[in-house]
Amino acid sequence: MQQGSAKKILSNLLKVAISVGGLAYIFWKVPFAEVCGHWTAQALPWILLILFCTVFSMIIQANRWRGLLLEEGKKIKFRTFYAYIALGYFFNNLLPSGFGGDAVKTIAFGKRFGNIANSVAAVAISRVMGLLAMFLCFFATLPFVVARYDIPAIYTGAVCAVALVSVLVIVGGLFSDKIKLPAGLTAKVPFLLKLQDAFSIYRGYKKAFLLSGLDSIWLQISSIAIHYAYFQAVGVPVDLATITVFMTITITVSMLPISVNGIGLREGVNVSLFTGLLGIPADIVLAAALIGYIPMLFQAAQGAAVLAVYGKKK
Secondary structure, three states: OOHHHHHHHHHHHHHHHHHHHHHHHHHHHOOHHHHHOOOOHHHHHHHHHHHHHHHHHHHHHHHHHHHHOHHHHHOOOHHHHHHHHHHHHHHHOOOOOOOHHHHHHHHHHHHHHOOHHHHHHHHHHHHHHHHHHHHHHHHHHHHHHHOOOOOOHHHHHHHHHHHHHHHHHHHHHHOHHHOOOOHHHHHHOOHHHHHHHHHHHHHHOHHHHHHHHHHHHHHHHHHHHHHHHHHHHOOOOOOHHHHHHHHHHHHHHHOOOOOOOOOOHHHHHHHHHHHOOOOOOHHHHHHHHHHOHHHHHHHHHHHHHHHHHHHHHO
């Protein structure tokens, strides 16, 4: 076995151990039977709302991706973009990193329609624009939340750091053609030059770029509604400003590449925030948080259907 493969396997095993350990610890502290007791029939209307918002979010993502492919995107049916969005979610929920599905859908789409570089650039910009929209909502609502709760500085610091990185990435991508890459590197990986061109082209398409930002705002509004519904489903409403700030912190921490898609970390951060700061009992917080796996499974199921159809065609 090659050294690189061994390190990757070891890294993935470590992520699995952290996720399993995190879940084991939190359910040792909070018995799962107590958590289940909060799932009642009153949750069903809210779960339906969650599923509706999930489909709406996937539609917005498909529209954003299509728009960023400019004229090429108009030639491809909208349902194709939706199908590849679903395919990405299928692999996101199977691979140790939450970005694995992006790679799969981007390469598969690019190979099918003949332009991997533009597909990679469009998906990368979509992802970062989504983060920027999330951080915009976070900073807009943060003053209302910090006036009531003493949020640990490590959380707000982490969000600020990732927000800064996101801004640098988007600016760096738009002006990547101004960076002179070593001739030796481009000779070995000529795809990098195509990628530079694919990113920088958006400087000449400001409308498409701004529309992708607007789609990202709608996507965040839908995400906030979904997280709001989690707590409504267990009978403990939380105001939208608090949901927005705590959701952003949880997603940011879950992005750390130390667990399997944030599993184990996500639950711990939720308890730290909603129980530690708001005083909501931990079993109720976990009941709300675990409802969050319903839209994930729903997205993965759609992706599995796409994979089955795609496999038959191949």
